[in-house]
Amino acid sequence: MTTSMEWPALWLTLRLAGISALLLLLIGTPLAWWLARTRFRFKSVVEAVVALPLVLPPTVLGFYLLLLLAPDGAVGRLWHSLGGDPLVFSFNGLVIGSVVYSLPFAVQPLQAAFATLSRGCLEAAATLRAAPLDRFLSVAVPLARPGFLTAGVLGFAHTLGEFGVVLMIGGNIPGRTRVISIAVYDQVESLQYRQAHLLSATVLALSFVLLLAVYTINRRYRHGA
Known part of the structure; x- marks a missing residue:
């Protein structure tokens, strides 16, 4: 080969x-905003569920997702009733698994960014x-730009290295x-090993460049602010 x-x-x-990175931003943004501002009694339970992929072995998470996405699983059965193709062993299934697996890498930076926003700015806009x-859109999003950048890049980079879930x-x-x-x-x-090294080095270099860009841009943003 x-x-x-x-x-x-x-x-x-x-x-x-x-x-996956695009979907993570679309899904993670409202969830992170709610977590940053809610006083819901069981907020910690929601945060723990979102963070589960950080501690679960990827094969364990992949196994349960496989059960859900299989033709006789809850999600797979619903998807099939809507006329969709089977989710297992398909690109659509990989997207779903990737979003679930990388969700905390998008939600947590966004939640941290939203939590640091001054309520005074939002209240001034309300007046x-x-x-x-x-x-x-006009106040929270611009002030939370570093969080959006970090969430997008981490979601993208984390997906690059997936193995257990996608397998x-x-x-x-x-x-x-x-x-x-x-x-x-x-x-x-x-x-x-030569081919493995070339492929691994490509992913390593790409991941390093992405993370370096995040740290550099966020540092300039903080100094500029």
């Missing part, structure tokens, strides 16, 4: 990471008759579910 044959796996991984949505849900189907982490495992298993 040559490295050139793994371009589909690299492209699939980047596509999965990009879609100007700004609606709640207007206050959120349990999607298996190893070239062009459909074979992501770069599985390709590296296959190369090592077949003793193709």
Whole structure:
């Protein structure tokens, strides 16, 4: 197996990471906003559920997601009733698994950013008759830009390194579910260390550049503020 044959796996991984990062921001933003501002009695329970992927072994999380997404599982059965294709061993299933697996990496930075916002700014916007949505979009979002950047990049970068979850849900189907982490495992298993090194170095370099960009931009933002 040559490295050139793994371009589909690299492209699939980047596509999965990009879609997952976008969905994480869409889902994580309202959830983080609610967690940062709510006085709900069982808020800690919700936070613990969101943070579960941080401590659960990926194979355990992948196993339960497999049960849910299978044709006879709760989510898989509902999806099939709506006319959707099977979620297991499919790209859509990988997206769902990736979003669940990386959710805390998006929610926690956003929640921290929202929690530091001054209530005075929001109250001042309210006195100007700004609606709640207007206050959120015109005041909260601009002030929380570092949190959005961190959440997006961490969600993207974390998806790049997924292995256990995607293997349990999607298996190893070239062009459909074979992501770069599985390709590296296959190369090592077949003793193709040069190819494994090139693939691993590519992911390592990309992850480092992404994280370096986050730290650099956030540092400049803090100094500028």
